[in-house]
Amino acid sequence: MPGRTFRVAVVGTGNIAAVHAQNLAGLADRAELVAAADIDRERLDAFCDRWNVSGRYHDLETLLAVARPDLVHLCTPPGLHKQQALTCLRAGVHVLCEKPPALSLAELDEIGAAQTARGASFATVFQHRFGSGAARLRSVMASGALGRPLVAVCHTLWHRPDDYFAVPWRGKWEIEGGGPTMGHGIHQFDLLLSVLGEWREISAVAARLVRPTATEDVSCALATFVDGTVATIVNSLLSPRETSYLRFDFERATVEVEHLYGYGDDDWRIHPAPGHEDAVTTAWRAGPSGRSSGHAAQFAAVLDALEVGSPLPVTLPQSRATLEFVAATYASAFERRPVRRGEIGAGSPFYRRMQGGGPPWTPALTAARPQETTL
Structure with missing residues (x-):
């Protein structure tokens, strides 16, 4: 039987946050949604009123310091994931992040370094x-x-x-x-x-x-x-x-x-x-x-991992393999060649940006290669 109830916070209170809250409610004996954060006050209040969340914050640092959650669910746009994950991990707080976990392999590797340094765990929502x-x-x-x-x-x-x-x-x-x-x-x-x-x-x-x-x-x-x-x-x-x-x-x-x-x-x-x-x-x-393949199944697995102190699923190495698959797809499409696993390292333009040097339909490239506007 579960031994404790974990304190959970949600960052970003848009549509996907409601899915998280609903599925956490079904695990109320194991997880308590104690705080939420959003820069949009009206949206934050509506979310907290709907899900009976007492802690309402407009910045992540204050939430971490005051609410002291065990786990933060990142439900923000992807461009915010890296910095918010780093903030949580450096505070020693576990992170469950909506997909995609980061904008690039370089960002995900930064998250991995922070995870290693502080011992908190980072996982991606891949509920299927x-x-x-x-x-x-x-x-x-x-x-x-x-x-x-x-x-x-x-x-x-x-x-x-x-x-x-x-x-x-x-x-x-x-x-x-x-x-x-x-x-x-x-x-x-x-x-x-x-x-x-x-x-x-x-x-x-x-x-x-x-x-x-x-x-x-x-x-x-x-x-x-x-x-x-x-x-x-x-x-x-x-x-x-x-x-x-x-x-x-x-x-x-x-x-x-x-x-x-x-x-x-x-x-x-x-x-x-x-x-x-x-x-x-x-x-x-x-x-x-x-x-079913809904969020609840993964949330239960995450709580199981917290109980025993093991890495949260889906782990960062597993997430990285999937993100590398994305980067290789773009690299192959934009450079018009096969790409092998492990090829996209720090020297590749696709390591820091999924678009590399830019897709062929980028205006500057289109001018140079007008026949390549859509492929």
């Missing part, structure tokens, strides 16, 4: 890893019942109209760090990586086709994994019939999940190969069940 469907797939895969993974598909086909980008911080490299590759499809291919493991090489294209944004509005990548698995990844904000779809073709079965923003057990399907029906079906039915 924690649903029982994903846990079942990883378990059955580890048992050998499915055979080798061979081919995978990971599609985040969403639709965001032009007015979505009217919010001042959306669609800007310096605040969001990228388009659907960085901020939308990242949940699906993080799940892909949690199943298939270490990737080896990416070849990609990215385009800004129609949306009023500085970033891409679609990207497509072909990734190979260390074990030879080949996967296609599409991230789109241009798709009127929205879906999030992952497919894994193993030697003895195909496993699929289709949902939009979160899955349950019923969203998963398994199709055994001829001659393997009984063994595959038996193994699949024996796996975990009953847990």
Whole structure:
């Protein structure tokens, strides 16, 4: 049984903060939401009134000093994540950060150094890893019942109209760090990586086709994994019939999940190969069940880790592998070449900025290469 109730604070009280508060309320015996911070007083008051939060602050430093939380949930725009994470970690406070965890690999490495120095833990919200469907797939895969993974598909086909980008911080490299590759499809291919493991090489294209944004509005990548698995990844904000779809073709079965923003057990399907029906079906039915991929599943895992003093999931190294996948996608698309894992080091322009030297549709580059305005 849980031994203590942890003090939690939320920084940033927009839409995603309400999701955090609602899911924390379901864990009230283990976590108490004691404080919130936002520079918008009206939004902060509305949030605190709705969720009965007593501590109301307009700056993070005061919140940390007065409320003394055990854990801070960062629900702010991505451009604020690094500095806010550093402030918390340097104060010895654990951090659970909404995706993406930082704007670049360089920023995430700064966070990693602060985590090491003070002993507080940093984790990213990648909740799709924690649903029982994903846990079942990883378990059955580890048992050998499915055979080798061979081919995978990971599609985040969403639709965001032009007015979505009217919010001042959306669609800007310096605040969001990228388009659907960085901020939308990242949940699906993080799940892909949690199943298939270490990737080896990416070849990609990215385009800004129609949306009023500085970033891409679609990207497509072909990734190979260390074990030879080949996967296609599409991230789109241009798709009127929205879906999030992952497919894994193993030697003895195909496993699929289709949902939009979160899955349950019923969203998963398994199709055994001829001659393997009984063994595959038996193994699949024996796996975990009953847990959706919502935030609550990851929050419970985070509290479990706090109880025993282990690193919070999803750990910084795991988050870095996913963020490196993003950086490699942009590097491949903008430099028009395959990019291998580990290639983007401190000397690469894509280490400090996801756009590197700028996408081909940047005005200066467009003038030099007018034929490359969308790829």
